[in-house]
Amino acid sequence: MSIGAVSSQTTNDAADVILFALHFPCGILLSRDLSQSHVNMAATVCNEDFTNLQLLLKASSKDAVREVCVQSQRGLSQRLTESTAATLGISEGQAAQLVQSLHALSHYVLFYNLSSPEQILAIFPESFHSSLKNLITKILLENSATWRTEALSNQISLPQLKDLDWRVDMVTSSDSVSRMSVPTCLVQLKMVDPCSSADSESVSSVTVELSRESLDTILDGLGRIRDQLSVVAGK
Amino acid sequence: MVQRAFQDSGLISWAEHYAALTRLAVRQTLMVNQLVDMEWKFGVTVGTSEIQKLGTVFLQLKLVVRKGNSTENVYMELTLPQFYNFLHEMERAKASMECFS
Numbered sequence: 001m002s003i004g005a006v007s008s009q010t011t012n013d014a015a016d017v018i019l020f021a022l023h024f025p026c027g028i029l030l031s032r033d034l035s036q037s038h039v040n041m042a043a044t045v046c047n048e049d050f051t052n053l054q055l056l057l058k059a060s061s062k063d064a065v066r067e068v069c070v071q072s073q074r075g076l077s078q079r080l081t082e083s084t085a086a087t088l089g090i091s092e093g094q095a096a097q098l099v100q101s102l103h104a105l106s107h108y109v110l111f112y113n114l115s116s117p118e119q120i121l122a123i124f125p126e127s128f129h130s131s132l133k134n135l136i137t138k139i140l141l142e143n144s145a146t147w148r149t150e151a152l153s154n155q156i157s158l159p160q161l162k163d164l165d166w167r168v169d170m171v172t173s174s175d176s177v178s179r180m181s182v183p184t185c186l187v188q189l190k191m192v193d194p195c196s197s198a199d200s201e202s203v204s205s206v207t208v209e210l211s212r213e214s215l216d217t218i219l220d221g222l223g224r225i226r227d228q229l230s231v232v233a234g235k
Numbered sequence: 236m237v238q239r240a241f242q243d244s245g246l247i248s249w250a251e252h253y254a255a256l257t258r259l260a261v262r263q264t265l266m267v268n269q270l271v272d273m274e275w276k277f278g279v280t281v282g283t284s285e286i287q288k289l290g291t292v293f294l295q296l297k298l299v300v301r302k303g304n305s306t307e308n309v310y311m312e313l314t315l316p317q318f319y320n321f322l323h324e325m326e327r328a329k330a331s332m333e334c335f336s
Contacts, residue, residue, distance in 0.1 A: 151285035158312040
């Protein structure tokens with residue numbers, strides 16, 4: 001959940017999923033929809049997960065292991081379970097558990113921002129197969145930066161401003177004054193809601209008209225924000 | 236020019252109020268989706284469910300737009316680069332407006 005210094009005003013379904021981000025025993029899937037790209041699981045990795053990870057020893061190549069690790073980060077899906085079962089020659093049930101365990105591990109590493117090999121190696125139990133452990137650690141380190149950027153861009157937020165267009169018109173006449181020359185500004189703001197499902201990113205757009213005074217007031221406000229931002233950045 | 240004409244013809248009080256009356260008439264001009272108010276707040280995202288420790292700045296804006304007789308609130312969030320772009324574009328719009336006066 002977003003534990004910001006101030007509260008956000010989001011009102012969509014993402015809030016329901018956030019309520020599940022508590023400690024749960026491993027092996028329980030916490031998504032409402034299995035095909036959803038984000039699965040909020042607790043940031044713990046348990047012994048059962050490591051047992052499942054040993055199934056990776058059945059992989060035919062390092063690239064196969066890499067492939068499964070990277071795909072699992074996004075979460076469980078029927079397609080992934082089937083392809084993993086096929087690649088490793090295990091049952092679909094075992095494949096599903098493996099993907100979940102991989103996801104728990106990558107989620108853990110991402111959450112606590114484990115950036116050195118020693119930190120990641122320390123999570124594994126003593127009895128874990130050592131070269132598999134090194135391989136998994138290497139894969140996790142390689143992908144951490146990408147996953148972090150992805151997580152940052154996918155985090156919950158209010159609709160994000162994506163595009164801004166403006167035009168300045170000269171009003172030359174109206175029903176109250178037949179001849180005038182008054183500038184006015186039209187601004188179109190295009191916003192994208194990142195919390196809507198991945199297939200349908202809702203783009204909403206609003207066009208506002210600003211008088212010269214309004215624009216001055218806005219610029220005044222924005223200037224104050226900029227000044228305060230530079231104070232914060234300076235700290 | 237018009238004021239002088241009024242003064243010459245002796246309609247002094249009309250001349251005094253002409254400028255104010257024109258300003259009032261201009262203010263009556265139709266505006267579509269007029270921006271009535273802008274509120275903002277910014278803060279730091281300390282952590283999320285995916286990443287425990289963060290320190291990214293966010294800015295939230297609320298625009299109050301007049302639609303007919305009622306107002307509509309539009310909420311949005313901007314990252315720092317988006318904010319600086321917004322500021323830059325508004326400054327360009329202002330410069331454009333100044334050109335015409």
